[in-house]
Amino acid sequence: MDPDVLRQAPLFQGLESEAASALAAAMSTIHLDRGAVLFHEGDTEDQLYVVVSGKIKLGRSGSAGRENLIAVLGPGQMFGELSLFDPGPRSSTATAVTPAEIRSLDHDELIKWLTGRPEVARALLAQLAGRLRRANDVVADLVFSDVPGRVAKALLDLASRFGEETAEGVHVHHDLTQEELAQLVGASRETVNKALADFATRGWIRLEPRSVTILDVTRVAHRAR
Structure with a gap:
């Protein structure tokens, strides 16, 4: 485990090195194969998780059985924190997109840190505020943006976290x-494929298996507005 990756998580921001090491030592390690489910929507467990390596997707199932992806998370990102403040059932299913290493922290252990370390509480509040802001953005995009615009925005978001120059x-x-x-975009596969093919024809992107090269970031960013 790379301690620098773990300390990218909001939970560790503001902690001194000694405190960060102590918090890391209190966490358990979980290894997942591609396609393995960490928890299901409706589960009642209350752990917080940090991605150390690999990718995790958070999804919800609709009434017709179709899945909607809420987020795709990579190293240094945190999830599961809602259950620490609202001990209801999980609101999504967490699945490994690739082989992944996850660190987990139990509810009772985190409460100790929240009580004695106000900087941890502030970091978690900032995480929750960011989650709410992203949820508002998603709602606005579904109302005001067309599918190509949402595809462009999703590509830029993925590039910001998983892109390599x-x-x-x-x-x-x-x-x-x-x-x-x-x-992830909230549209049919056919519609999203049509938008991607259009971007490729225009020379903005090049499509590859489970990846894409953004050839013209400016054009894609303009389409995302």
């Missing part, structure tokens, strides 16, 4: 299937 542009190895990309 190359001589041609930004290579984004997102590890998602076409169906998962559609679920």
Whole structure:
């Protein structure tokens, strides 16, 4: 485990090195294979998780059985914190998109840190505020943005976390299937594929298996507005 990756999580921000090491030591390690489910929507467990390596997707199932992806998370990102403040059932299903290493912290252990470390409480409040802001953005996008605009925005978001600068542009190895990309955007696979094909025809992107190279970031960013 890379301690620098773990300390990218909001939970560790503001902690001194000794305190961060103590918090890391209180966490358990979980290894997941691709496709393994960490928890299901409706489960009642109350642990907080931090991604150390790999990718995790958070999804919800609709009444018709179709899945909607809420987020795709990578190293340094945290999830599951809602259950620490609201001990109801899990609001999503967490599944490994790739082989992944996860660190978990039990509710009772975190309460100790919240009581003695106000900086931890502030970091968690900032995380929750960010989650609410993103949820508001998603609602606004569904109301005001067309599918190509949402696809462009999703590509930029994935690039910001998983992108690698190359001589041609930004290579984004997102590890998602076409169906998962559609679920992330909140549209049908056919509509999302049509938007991606249009971007490729215009020379903005190059499509590759479970990845994409953004050749013209400016054009994609303009389409995302």
